[in-house]
Amino acid sequence: MQSAWIGDALAAALTRDGKEGLSRQLTRWLRQWIGEGKLAADTRLPASRDLARQLGIGRNTVIDAYEQLLAEGYLDTRHGSGTFVCALFKRHTVAAPEQRTTLGLSDRGQTLEALTRRDDDYHGAFVPCIPEIRAFPHRQWQQLLARHQRQARLLDFNYQAGGGLPALRQALADYLQMSRAVRCHPDQILITQGTQHSLALCALLLADPGDVAWMEEPGYLGARVALHMAGLQTVAAPVDEHGLDPEKIADPRPPKLIYATPSYQYPLGVTMPLARRLTLIDHARQANAWIIEDDYDSEFRYSSQPLPALQGLSEDARVIYLGTLSKVMYPGLRTGYIVVPETLVDAFRAANTRLNPEGHYPLQSALAEFIENGQFARHIRRMRDLYQERQHCLRAVVADSVASEWAWSSGHAGMHVLATLPPHLDETRLSQMAALEGIWLATLGKHFQAPPDRQGLVIGYAGVTEQDIRRGVGVMDRLARAHL
Ligand SMILES: Cc1ncc(COP(=O)(O)O)c(C=O)c1O
Numbered sequence: 458m459q460s461a462w463i464g465d466a467l468a469a470a471l472t473r474d475g476k477e478g479l480s481r482q483l484t485r486w487l488r489q490w491i492g493e494g495k496l497a498a499d500t501r502l503p504a505s506r507d508l509a510r511q512l513g514i515g516r517n518t519v520i521d522a523y524e525q526l527l528a529e530g531y532l533d534t535r536h537g538s539g540t541f542v543c544a545l546f547k548r549h550t551v552a553a554p555e556q557r558t559t560l561g562l563s564d565r566g567q568t569l570e571a572l573t574r575r576d577d578d579y580h581g582a583f584v585p586c587i588p589e590i591r592a593f594p595h596r597q598w599q600q601l602l603a604r605h606q607r608q609a610r611l612l613d614f615n616y617q618a619g620g621g622l623p624a625l626r627q628a629l630a631d632y633l634q635m636s637r638a639v640r641c642h643p644d645q646i647l648i649t650q651g652t653q654h655s656l657a658l659c660a661l662l663l664a665d666p667g668d669v670a671w672m673e674e675p676g677y678l679g680a681r682v683a684l685h686m687a688g689l690q691t692v693a694a695p696v697d698e699h700g701l702d703p704e705k706i707a708d709p710r711p712p713k714l715i716y717a718t719p720s721y722q723y724p725l726g727v728t729m730p731l732a733r734r735l736t737l738i739d740h741a742r743q744a745n746a747w748i749i750e751d752d753y754d755s756e757f758r759y760s761s762q763p764l765p766a767l768q769g770l771s772e773d774a775r776v777i778y779l780g781t782l783s784k785v786m787y788p789g790l791r792t793g794y795i796v797v798p799e800t801l802v803d804a805f806r807a808a809n810t811r812l813n814p815e816g817h818y819p820l821q822s823a824l825a826e827f828i829e830n831g832q833f834a835r836h837i838r839r840m841r842d843l844y845q846e847r848q849h850c851l852r853a854v855v856a857d858s859v860a861s862e863w864a865w866s867s868g869h870a871g872m873h874v875l876a877t878l879p880p881h882l883d884e885t886r887l888s889q890m891a892a893l894e895g896i897w898l899a900t901l902g903k904h905f906q907a908p909p910d911r912q913g914l915v916i917g918y919a920g921v922t923e924q925d926i927r928r929g930v931g932v933m934d935r936l937a938r939a940h941l
Pocket residue numbers: 585586650651652653654677679718723751753780781782783788792793
């Protein structure tokens with residue numbers, strides 16, 4: 458196995474400002490990539506002569522680096538056939554695609570595995586949609602949790618079936634009515650383990666295998682996965698500057714489900730205006746379909762008040778509202794909620810109790826107090842200010858880089874912005890190269906079901922410090938200038 462990208466990656470990574478010798482840099486990069494498993498065991502490195510020619514450096518410089526890594530045990534030579542990554546590093550390697558089919562996975566399992574493979578190291582510049590977890594009031598939260606754990610009743614440790622602790626459902630209903638104009642009674646709320654869980658439940662309970670679901674194009678991969686895994690056929694619903702456009706859907710089959718992020722479309726970052734919201738509600742009514750409104754980060758709005766949720770726009774709107782605490786608190790909390798119409802409450806509760814037996818009532822009790830005593834709203838306000846500052850910082854740093862020539866989304870809300878790339882840049886290549894330097898650039902392309910009609914990067918900034926923003930933009934700038 459030989460990795461064709463090594464030469465290109467080194468060409469982009471090497472700096473020639475004289476601060477660090479070229480041989481040392483080569484050694485450092487190769488050591489890092491081997492250690493991280495990006496260069497897998499048994500990968501053949503380019504011949505020293507070829508690499509030297511490609512990099513425009515002396516052959517001895519490459520030989521020195523290879524010899525150093527041979528001495529350190531990172532590389533191995535095989536007489537007559539070249540220099541290889543040492544098998545000692547096998548533990549870092551991932552099964553090759555052809556091996557995966559032998560793992561005993563079903564077709565669905567393999568699709569799921571291919572769709573969802575992702576790095577464990579999911580943080581830092583510029584991972585989308587990760588909040589600043591360092592700024593969460595951990596100490597107060599721990600105290601609150603400990604108190605609620607101590608005070609819990611014996612029955613709180615049993616299986617639960619009430620759709621969530623009544624106090625938490627009440628606190629969320631009050632919050633949603635006030636801040637999102639959601640029409641709901643606490644009984645209509647079902648506490649889940651986050652939006653992914655909510656989506657899976659909606660797909661199973663509201664549609665049958667083979668039914669059609671309109672899916673925003675481009676859209677949130679997590680939603681596409683949930684719909685596919687329930688056997689639905691996703692039809693691409695084009696998104697323009699006003700969000701999902703129901704009038705532009707080519708497929709004539711009526712949908713059973715319509716997935717939408719009207720507050721801040723993921724990943725394009727546009728907000729659906731009122732007229733489009735009403736049109737969408739009308740389409741759902743005519744098709745007897747349910748709109749799944751994923752309101753994942755509407756709390757972070759920088760230029761105006763959030764628009765009321767779709768769910769609250771009309772008494773009989775066919776909308777299931779999904780919310781999550783992953784963004785406003787922290788993702789590891791694994792808590793979200795579904796607001797369902799009264800007619801569906803019993804079915805949702807019963808199915809959920811069977812599929813994902815409920816629990817964590819002491820934690821839910823702490824959450825209810827966190828919301829009611831105002832700490833929740835205070836934390837959201839602080840984070841809104843912080844994320845706005847970080848977005849300003851990102852824009853200021855970008856202004857001094859080649860990325861200032863790209864088209865950037867308005868960033869009037871949310872935790873990410875979209876940078877649309879000029880045609881001469883390759884988003885996948887840019888993303889792969891940046892990953893080698895620890896910078897996460899999510900490609901726009903992976904959010905499309907059909908072949909993408911444009912290229913871009915989804916840049917998360919909420920959980921990224923100013924220092925990391927500077928480093929990340931620096932890497933992006935250098936790689937883009939190298940015309941990857
Ligand atoms: C569009 C969208 N919806 C929902 C979520 C949150 O999902 P969960 O509540 O499962 O953490 C995310 C997270 O990245 C998202 O981007």
